[in-house]
Amino acid sequence: MTELSSSEKSLQAGTTLAAIKARLNNAAVEPVDPQWLLSLQADPRVGVQRALQQYQHRLVVAQQAQVALQARLRLEQHFWPQYPLIAGVDEVGRGPLAGPVVTAAVILPHDFNVTGVDDSKRLSAKRRAELYPQILSQAVAVGIGVGDAALIDQENIYHATELTMAQAIHNLTWRPQLILVDAMTIPVPIKQEKLIKGDQKSASIAAASIVAKQIRDHLMAMYDQVYPGYDFAHNAGYGTAAHLAGLTRLGPCPIHRHSFSPVQAVTP
Incomplete structure (x- = not known):
């Protein structure tokens, strides 16, 4: 005993x-x-x-x-013997009428042990806020890319997202040997594995989705102070009733995407 x-x-x-x-x-x-x-x-x-x-x-x-x-972590564990530095990449903000598309690239250590990491859309705001600093503290490297409304209007949202993902890769302090990405092609000369619903299959992509979501939400809360009247702090730029009402009343602000039809409809 x-x-x-x-x-x-x-x-x-x-x-x-x-x-x-x-x-x-x-x-x-x-x-x-x-x-x-x-x-x-x-x-x-x-x-x-x-x-x-x-x-x-x-x-x-x-x-x-x-x-x-x-x-x-199965995907990472499968590839780690050949590619020790793997970056998971994801984006947040392709659908909103306003604000940037934000991307993150995250390289996880081989002993990563933050439980609860999942697709950011399946997590509550409270849980994302808890996981965000844990991911940052354990990650080998984190890179961020921000594509503003002007880039989105110039390139279209899909290509702007690809360019912004490349920006996130370039902002990593370590160059990855392999990229895991959620159904996109990133214009960088690095081997890539494109996954469907990758943020539910890969811890690296899931971690990137949480980081990108937290950063974009904080940006939109800041923009709510700069451009009041659109309820950005609560809708993150998506076309909610409060946002559309503000858009009709005030017209577009500098962070609105003029190539998106609801914004075009109220643009003089």
Whole structure:
């Protein structure tokens, strides 16, 4: 039988519900002794049993998150032996009527361990905000590209996105040996694997989608202060009712895409 640690012995002596909850909640930092967990199962208090169930549920969720992360790293793990530096690239902002298209290129380390990384569209704003600094802290390199409305109007949104993805690659501090990209062709002389729904299949692309989304949302919140009346902070430039109402009332502002038909309709 494993001997209990001094902290676990003191908990058994005091055994307050608050102390037990605190110990279980701190399990990620200081793993608990299995024998102590067994002793909790025999505790008759409803609160203790509920705390134990919540702890066990957190374990299951954490294990599922690890399984999901490993599934999203399969592509990288397949290519890493031949291409140690792999950049995942994704974009945010092809559909809005205003604001830039933002792209990110992210090179992940081979021991990347940020669980919960997924296509940014499938994550809440709160979860993206939690994951964003974790990705930045673990990434080998992150490059950003920003294509403004003028570039979009000049080149069309699809080609502007490709050019902006190239910008993100050029802004990496390390040159990747392979690019994983979501169904686009980036005009750079680097081998590329084009994927359908890549942000759901590749951790690198998913990480890039989160980074790009966070940066673009922050930009649009700033533009809401510069160009009030379009509700940019809430619609990120998409054609919501509030945005269209502002567009009709005020006309286009400097970040509107004049090549998009709803903007053309109100342009003098």
